[in-house]
Amino acid sequence: MTGDASRSELAPAKINLDLLVTARRLDGYHELDSLVVFAPLGDLVSFAPAEGSGFGLTLEAAGPFAGQVPLDRDNLVLKAADLFAARTGAVVAGRIMLDKRLPVGAGLGGGSADAAATLRLLNRVCGTRLGNARLRELGAELGADVPVCVYGRPVRMRGIGERLDPVRGLPTLGLVLVNPGVHVATPAVFRALGGLGEERHGGIHPQGGPLVLAQYLAESRNDLEPPAIAVAPVIAKVLQSLRTIEDCALARMSGSGSTCFGLFAGPDRAERAAAILRQAVPAWWVQAVTIEPDLVEP
Incomplete structure (x- = not known):
């Protein structure tokens, strides 16, 4: 899908390099502690405004x-x-196009x-000039993972997703992302979760x-x-396939899988590994990504 770059926004893939579940709250949510980075690939959201205010809003999907x-x-x-229209008073009418490049439930x-x-894009197109902090507040009304995705940079995420602390000093990372084509529902994974894990000792100071x-x-x-492997055993096969590749320093599941x-x-080594996996299991979604150090505060 192509279009005016000023009316398009990348939705980068969120990768949990680790994810500690440390407490269960009375409201049913869990307390988390996770080191999160974002890949330079993802879905693409585009917006074509309607001429005039008498039009509604529609969503189309491609990809x-x-x-x-x-x-x-x-x-x-x-x-x-x-939500953006309700909180800002902006007229949001026209057509939103979602180029769905990432697997669903992944x-x-x-x-x-x-x-x-979508929040970032409409903020720019409508000229509302909301800061990143305000956009994160709006995101929290939509779901626990939305604020960290608004932030979009390496971060330590805690609480139910509302506590975000920037992480500086990460090296350039070569990662291979592998999805076996299985949709894993997050509620099912949490239902299969046994006991709670220990809290992280100290902060995150990568050197x-x-x-x-x-x-x-x-x-x-x-x-x-x-618990995700218990729900979808193929995840264990993906992890084992990664671990058998030369130069793989770590293999882990992201988020709640798959x-x-x-x-x-x-x-370079990540690209070679991705090529090996594509040839070995053509049915899997395999992508090599390079994540550069973060130097700028949003």
Whole structure:
């Protein structure tokens, strides 16, 4: 899908490098502690305004995973647009196009990332000039993962997703993302979760290269990985396939699954690993991504 770049916004894939589930709240939510980064690939949200204010708002989908996208008002993209209009008074009429490039139910942010991109896009197109903090507040009304997707930079996410602390000093990362084509519902994974994990000891102060980071992450965990494997056993096969590739320093599931990632010493090695996996299992969605250090506050 192409169009005016000023009326398009990337919804980057969210990757949980680790994910600690440390408490269960009385309202049913869980307290989390997660190191989150964002990949330079994702869905693309575009907006074509209608001429005049007498038009409604519609959603269209394209891309390899468009068939899995609901186009009714339950879609978070339309919910984000409706909320933005209600809170700002802006007239939001026309057509939103969602180029769905990421698998659905994949542990990569998905609808939350799309909603965050919608808020950023409408803020720019409508000239409302809301700051990132205000956009995150709006995002929190849509879902626990939306604020971190609005933020869109390396961050330590805590609470139910509302506590965001910037993380500086991450090295350039070469990652391979692998999704086996299985939709894993987050509520099902949390229902399968057993006991709660220990809290993180100390802060996150990454130093050194990707292998040093891999060693730090190896001492951490994703508490949702075992219950997700119980729900979708193929996740274990993905992890094992990554671990058998030479130079894979760490293999872990992202979010609540089913996408897993392999961390490699550099982008070139990640590209070679992705090529190996595409040839070995053509049915899997495999992408090599390079994540650069973050230097700018949003």
